[in-house]
Amino acid sequence: MSFWSRLANVFRGDGLIGEIDEELRSHLEEAIEHDRDPEEAKRALGSALRLREESRDAKLIIWLDSLRADAVFGWRQLMKNKVASAAAILSLGLGIGACTSAFRLIDALLLRPLPVSEPEQLYVLARRGIGPAGKFRTSDSNEYPLFQLERAAVEGPAELIAVSYAELSDLTYGSDNEVEKATRQFVSGRMFDSFGLRPALGRLLTAADDLKPRAHPYAVLSYDYWTSRFSRDPKVIGRTFRMDDDLYQIVGVGPEEFTGTEPGTAVDIFLPTMMHPGVTHSDWSWFRTFVKLKPGVAVEPVREKLATINQAVQEERAKGFVGMPKERVENFLHQKLVMEPAATGISGMQEDYRTSLAALGALVALVLLIACANVANLMTAQAAARAREMALRVSIGAGRARLLQLVLVEAAFIGFLAAAVGFAFAWWSAPFVVSRINPPDNPARLFLPVDWRELGFGLALTFGVTLLFGIAPALRASSVQPVSALRGGDDPHAQRRLMHALIAVQTAFCFLVLFVAGLFVTTFQRLSNRPTGFSAERVLVLDTIARPAQLPVYWDQVKEKLKAVPGVETVAMAGWPLMSGTMSNNFVSINGAPPAPVLTLFLKISPGWIGAMKIPLIDGRDFRLGDTNPGVAIVNEAFSRQYFLGQNPVGKWFETAPSGVRTRFEIVGLVGDVVYQNVREPIPPQAYVPFSSINPKGIFQPIDKETIIVRTLSSNPLAIAPTLRRAIPVARPGFRVSDIRTQQQIDDAQTVRERLLESLAVFFGGVALLLAGIGLYEVLNYTVLQRRREIGIRMALGARTFDVTQYVTFEVLTTLLAGSVAGLTVGLASVHYIQSLLYQVKATDPAMLAVPSVATLVVAVLAAMPPVIRAIGVDPATTLRME
Amino acid sequence: MHKHDSLQGSLDLLVLKVLSRNPRLHGYAITTAIQARSAEVLRVEEGSLYPALHRMEEAGWIRAHWITKDNGRRVRLYELTAVGTKQLDDEETRWHALTAAVNRVLRTV
Numbered sequence: 001m002s003f004w005s006r007l008a009n010v011f012r013g014d015g016l017i018g019e020i021d022e023e024l025r026s027h028l029e030e031a032i033e034h035d036r037d038p039e040e041a042k043r044a045l046g047s048a049l050r051l052r053e054e055s056r057d058a059k060l061i062i063w064l065d066s067l068r069a070d071a072v073f074g075w076r077q078l079m080k081n082k083v084a085s086a087a088a089i090l091s092l093g094l095g096i097g098a099c100t101s102a103f104r105l106i107d108a109l110l111l112r113p114l115p116v117s118e119p120e121q122l123y124v125l126a127r128r129g130i131g132p133a134g135k136f137r138t139s140d141s142n143e144y145p146l147f148q149l150e151r152a153a154v155e156g157p158a159e160l161i162a163v164s165y166a167e168l169s170d171l172t173y174g175s176d177n178e179v180e181k182a183t184r185q186f187v188s189g190r191m192f193d194s195f196g197l198r199p200a201l202g203r204l205l206t207a208a209d210d211l212k213p214r215a216h217p218y219a220v221l222s223y224d225y226w227t228s229r230f231s232r233d234p235k236v237i238g239r240t241f242r243m244d245d246d247l248y249q250i251v252g253v254g255p256e257e258f259t260g261t262e263p264g265t266a267v268d269i270f271l272p273t274m275m276h277p278g279v280t281h282s283d284w285s286w287f288r289t290f291v292k293l294k295p296g297v298a299v300e301p302v303r304e305k306l307a308t309i310n311q312a313v314q315e316e317r318a319k320g321f322v323g324m325p326k327e328r329v330e331n332f333l334h335q336k337l338v339m340e341p342a343a344t345g346i347s348g349m350q351e352d353y354r355t356s357l358a359a360l361g362a363l364v365a366l367v368l369l370i371a372c373a374n375v376a377n378l379m380t381a382q383a384a385a386r387a388r389e390m391a392l393r394v395s396i397g398a399g400r401a402r403l404l405q406l407v408l409v410e411a412a413f414i415g416f417l418a419a420a421v422g423f424a425f426a427w428w429s430a431p432f433v434v435s436r437i438n439p440p441d442n443p444a445r446l447f448l449p450v451d452w453r454e455l456g457f458g459l460a461l462t463f464g465v466t467l468l469f470g471i472a473p474a475l476r477a478s479s480v481q482p483v484s485a486l487r488g489g490d491d492p493h494a495q496r497r498l499m500h501a502l503i504a505v506q507t508a509f510c511f512l513v514l515f516v517a518g519l520f521v522t523t524f525q526r527l528s529n530r531p532t533g534f535s536a537e538r539v540l541v542l543d544t545i546a547r548p549a550q551l552p553v554y555w556d557q558v559k560e561k562l563k564a565v566p567g568v569e570t571v572a573m574a575g576w577p578l579m580s581g582t583m584s585n586n587f588v589s590i591n592g593a594p595p596a597p598v599l600t601l602f603l604k605i606s607p608g609w610i611g612a613m614k615i616p617l618i619d620g621r622d623f624r625l626g627d628t629n630p631g632v633a634i635v636n637e638a639f640s641r642q643y644f645l646g647q648n649p650v651g652k653w654f655e656t657a658p659s660g661v662r663t664r665f666e667i668v669g670l671v672g673d674v675v676y677q678n679v680r681e682p683i684p685p686q687a688y689v690p691f692s693s694i695n696p697k698g699i700f701q702p703i704d705k706e707t708i709i710v711r712t713l714s715s716n717p718l719a720i721a722p723t724l725r726r727a728i729p730v731a732r733p734g735f736r737v738s739d740i741r742t743q744q745q746i747d748d749a750q751t752v753r754e755r756l757l758e759s760l761a762v763f764f765g766g767v768a769l770l771l772a773g774i775g776l777y778e779v780l781n782y783t784v785l786q787r788r789r790e791i792g793i794r795m796a797l798g799a800r801t802f803d804v805t806q807y808v809t810f811e812v813l814t815t816l817l818a819g820s821v822a823g824l825t826v827g828l829a830s831v832h833y834i835q836s837l838l839y840q841v842k843a844t845d846p847a848m849l850a851v852p853s854v855a856t857l858v859v860a861v862l863a864a865m866p867p868v869i870r871a872i873g874v875d876p877a878t879t880l881r882m883e
Numbered sequence: 884m885h886k887h888d889s890l891q892g893s894l895d896l897l898v899l900k901v902l903s904r905n906p907r908l909h910g911y912a913i914t915t916a917i918q919a920r921s922a923e924v925l926r927v928e929e930g931s932l933y934p935a936l937h938r939m940e941e942a943g944w945i946r947a948h949w950i951t952k953d954n955g956r957r958v959r960l961y962e963l964t965a966v967g968t969k970q971l972d973d974e975e976t977r978w979h980a981l982t983a984a985v986n987r988v989l990r991t992v
Contacts (some may be wrong), residue, residue: 006941023910023959030911030958046930054934058941680986 003202009060010068015516020055021502024048053422057490059481066402067409071633074410081382088375091771092469093421095368096461098764100426102361103457105433109264109350109357109446109544115257117196118292123299125150125289125306131406132328132585132599138338140346141165142286144278146313148188150289150306156298161191162273171243171544179738182225184243184446185260186276186287191217192254194292200251201226201239209272213279215629216272219248221257225268231701245547246275259447260292264349264437266445278428282317286348291339299339307337324587325597332413351445356757360833361551363516363761366509367768372469373506374775375414378501379473381782384397386497391482403478411470426458436756439749471499496786499779500815507819507856508774508826513826515843516834517765523594523839524758527751533674533683534578535614540568540717541577542724543739547704552692554732556625559606559730565718569711573691574610579746582678586656588687590643595657600682601676604691606627606686610671610711614632620650620669627668628700629689634669654687661696665689679750680839709743714803717742735806757837765855773859780812780867791871791880806873809864816860824849894927894929895944896978899971902945902963909958910936935959944970 023812031696043052078085113119123141131137144162151160164186170179177552189209189219195203199224209216220228221236230236260267262702278284311333318329344350383390390403422466430448437444476498546555555573564573576582584602587595607623623632633654640649653666665687673683679805693701708728712720721740728735784791791804799807831843841848901916902908908916913936914927937947944967947959963971 020933022957026909026956026958027911027929029956032913034915041929044929051930051933055937058938078910592892635971674939 006060007064010064014058016059017052020052021048024051027405043310056068063555066606067405071407071413073406074413077382077410081231084378085414087774088378089421090415091371091774092375092414092418092465092766094425095364095371096419096465097425097429099362099368099435099457099461100422100454101430102357102364102431104448104454105809106357106361107453108446110344110354113343114261114345114451117677118295121203121293121295122266122342123291123293123339124342125200125291126338126340128338130331134597135731140288142287143285144280145282147289147310148311149313153305153309154302157294158302159190159194160196160280160291161188161290162287163187163191163261163290164273164276166260166267166859168241169322171241173239173241183265183272184269185267186271186273189272197258198256200255201234201855204252204254205270205272210274213274216274217248218251218269218272220252220254221250221268222254222259222267224259224266225334226253242826247695253754256283259740261345262347262349263345264347264444264446288469290342302338303337304690310337324594327597352753355834355836356753359516359837360757360760363504363513363764366513367764367771368465370506370509370768370775372465373502373773374778377470377502377775377778379407379411379469379647380499381475381493381778383477384786386477390480395482398747400478404474407474408470411474412464415462415466415470419458423458428442433756433760437752439752444458460598470656482735494515496783499782500811503775503812504815504819504822506772506775507816509770509850511820511823513768514765514855515848517761518848519523519831519838519841520754520761522816522841524751524836526840527679527754530679532579532679532747533615533672536747537611538712538715538717540712540721540724540730540743541743541746542706542710542737544706544728544735545738546704546735548734549698549704550704550734554607555703555706557608558728558731558735559708562708562724562727565720565723567713569607569713570612572612572709573606573706574609574709575604575691576678577746578613578674579679579745579750584670587657588643588654588685590654592655599684601686603676603686604687604693605688606691609709610634612711615674616672618670618672619648620667622669623690627690627692629691629693630663630665632670632690633665635667636671636673636686637671638683639671639687642685659776698782698856734751769859772849773863776812776860776863777867780808780864784867784871786807788879792875792876795874796876796880803866804871812864816856820853820856893978895939896932896974897925897927898935898939899967899974901946902961902969903971906962907960910962913961939967950976
């Protein structure tokens with residue numbers, strides 16, 4: 001009770017004092033009533049003031065009371081300079097918010113352990129070595145028959161779990177006309193038990209679902225999907241859906257927090273690995289292998305065991321490689337099996353965004369530091385103005401600690417108000433950034449939980465920041481020397497030196513942010529301006545499916561019927577769209593020689609595709625209706641450079657040897673290079689073959705999937721998408737559209753990350769510049785105010801406008817220059833950390849330096865203008881009279 | 884929190900003891916009660932009384948409330964709490980131990 005009453009008394013204010021006074025008064029009156037002399041009674045009681053203070057101290061928590069007093073005083077100080085305080089709070093809030101937001105993203109994507117039991121015991125298998133493209137790589141995909149051997153070998157000390165790559169798939173709960181999409185993942189049934197997961201409803205998959213290929217058509221829904229698709233209807237258990245050609249039964253719903261093992265992708269439906277067609281193929285790599293070690297088991301022995309089996313199986317497999325360059329076989333066999341910690345899950349988004357998020361985190365941290373420097377300068381300027389007040393406080397007995405507290409409390413006010421602004425900003429901005437990671441149809445789904453990790457980070461950041469900007473002004477204020485301060489200050493330059501140091505730091509950070517922002521902007525521009533070799537304008541891409549698979553001639557009929565739809569300019573078909581990430585490659589040999597060690601990209605196309613995509617036909621001809629695969633091919637210029645020394649290859653031939661059988665293609669056409677796969681990489685040899693395939697017996701092969709390319713007449717191709725979607729099943733039953741995108745959307749998806757980095761970097765570059773400008777203005781303004789008398793004297797002695805300008809700005813300009821040079825040095829030294837995010841940009845390119853230099857200069861001039869004008873406007877007579 | 888020097892300790896003890904015999908006394912009455920009971924030997928330092936009362940109140944040994952007397956004046960009356968009763972026992976024991984020790988010293992020297 002006592003603590004609470006004392007706590008309450010801190011905030012009772014004058015009521016408490018009144019009560020003490022009344023009791024003392026009542027004592028005196030009582031004494032007088034008992035015939036004591038009033039004066040004597042008063043003397044006996046002693047000083048009322050001292051008694052009041054003593055009793056008051058007994059009745060409340062002293063330190064809290066002084067804190068309260070400081071808080072009230074601090075608040076008044078803030079209110080006195082409303083604009084400056086608001087600017088400080090907002091800029092700091094933006095910095096704190098951006099940092100918290102960056103932390104939320106980094107934590108959710110990269111740091112947060114999966115919500116499974118003992119996540120630190122979880123590893124993922126990967127093979128490391130030179131990949132088929134001739135580059136060093138780490139591949140974590142595995143083959144199921146090998147996986148079964150591996151699992152059996154380490155049974156006991158470790159559990160092996162297969163988890164396929166999450167993918168968006170078509171499924172239907174009713175008729176085939178009501179197709180919808182969901183993200184699915186094939187998983188070992190024993191995954192759920194091994195991860196310590198409990199069903200929210202029904203049952204989960206178990207080891208009993210890992211037994212026989214195609215014999216376990218059961219599905220577990222994720223909690224998130226159950227919520228969004230079925231509104232948590234418990235009757236969902238037992239419902240069936242059709243996916244690919246299988247009918248699955250829903251048997252349960254997973255726990256709420258588990259959304260799969262790939263941060264950035266939320267799995268909707270978990271299926272048993274046994275239902276994947278790849279389980280029986282020893283050359284299909286289609287899933288990741290997680291290793292869950294039993295407690296106390298060492299990594300290395302398990303890895304060695306697995307590596308031995310992996311090596312044996314791969315050597316056996318390599319014996320079947322025919323038509324592969326020897327060097328490639330060697331590389332294949334020299335891959336090393338590694339076990340990497342996977343406590344935080346593993347996903348492509350992690351790989352894609354790890355460096356980007358770190359770079360962004362660094363950028364926003366710099367912006368926050370700039371804001372800190374601003375606020376520190378603001379407070380130093382205010383502290384200088386209050387030096388006399390502080391000196392007075394010291395002279396009448398205030399302790400230094402108390403002064404320190406006074407200034408720090410004020411800093412804490414700014415810090416915590418800014419934190420409130422920042423958290424509101426982070427609340428909004430983190431999901432906003434995730435929503436920008438949005439390739440068509442497959443936007444990132446990253447869950448951003450807020451718990452003690454986020455709150456702890458936010459609080460630590462706020463405290464840290466408050467100390468950072470508050471401690472220097474506080475120490476300075478508390479070390480005030482009453483005598484000299486009351487006399488007018490012995491070292492008026494000390495404050496300014498501190499402020500200039502902060503300006504230098506601020507400029508360095510600002511320059512760094514602008515420099516990096518410039519690199520990101522240029523990267524994005526270079527990437528989006530890189531010619532793709534084809535035209536995506538007005539092109540719609542229709543992923544089309546036929547059930548059952550249909551012969552090429554029927555596909556051709558559908559294509560012809562679409563041409564008649566109003567608004568369609570031309571129609572063509574290909575195995576898949578360019579730049580979509582899907583690809584097929586092979587080694588090629590010329591004139592019967594052994595295959596060259598360079599992979600050629602293949603694509604099946606229909607007649608008219610080259611024209612529809614506006615790819616220039618340099619020589620020869622397009623495919624005709626009777627052309628078949630194998631038989632003829634069209635190649636690109638890179639192909640002719642690689643295999644024919646740049647000579648015209650039309651009329652010549654090449655061979656491939658998939659699965660050991662040599663197959664000959666006659667080259668009938670030569671076309672321009674296009675970006676097939678990755679816009680960042682040089683264009684490799686490409687070969688196009690007809691989409692009508694025949695088997696060795698000369699029989700046409702039915703096709704179940706094809707991409708129909710429609711170049712429309714309208715500038716908004718999506719306008720006729722619904723018409724086309726309806727037209728396809730009408731054109732021929734059994735055909736339907738699975739997905740419609742524009743080619744432009746596909747192209748843009750390649751630069752989603754760069755676009756995001758560019759826009760965020762530009763935003764924070766702008767903020768950094770603005771803050772640095774405000775900071776510079778503050779300091780110059782302060783300098784001019786402080787040295788007004790000096791300027792007045794100089795002017796009275798004949799200094800001219802130019803001299804005054806130079807006098808006021810010289811010091812600051814030197815500081816700016818030093819800061820810029822420092823920022824540049826740090827920038828050049830650290831650019832290799834973000835090299836992987838850049839494209840065809842050299843940090844040492846003079847243009848890269850020009851942007852931040854010019855921007856800094858312009859802002860410096862703008863910020864310096866008002867104070868300089870004020871300095872010039874100083875009237876010597878008035879100023880000197882004022883003093 | 885607060886150091887109990889012997890003097891302060893004895894003031895606390897006296898106040899507690901007086902309040903245990905006569906509940907609901909105001910400050911001035913406490914000083915007169917101590918004076919009377921000690922046959923005018925002990926005079927309470929009036930200046931130290933109120934801080935001591937407020938300190939003991941915050942420690943929870945005594946509690947206080949305001950009443951209005953017939954003549955219209957408000958006075959603050961103090962009484963012992965359960966904690967205070969126990970505290971009085973402790974203080975008394977300590978006091979006896981102290982005086983006994985002092986007496987022993989006086990006798991032996």
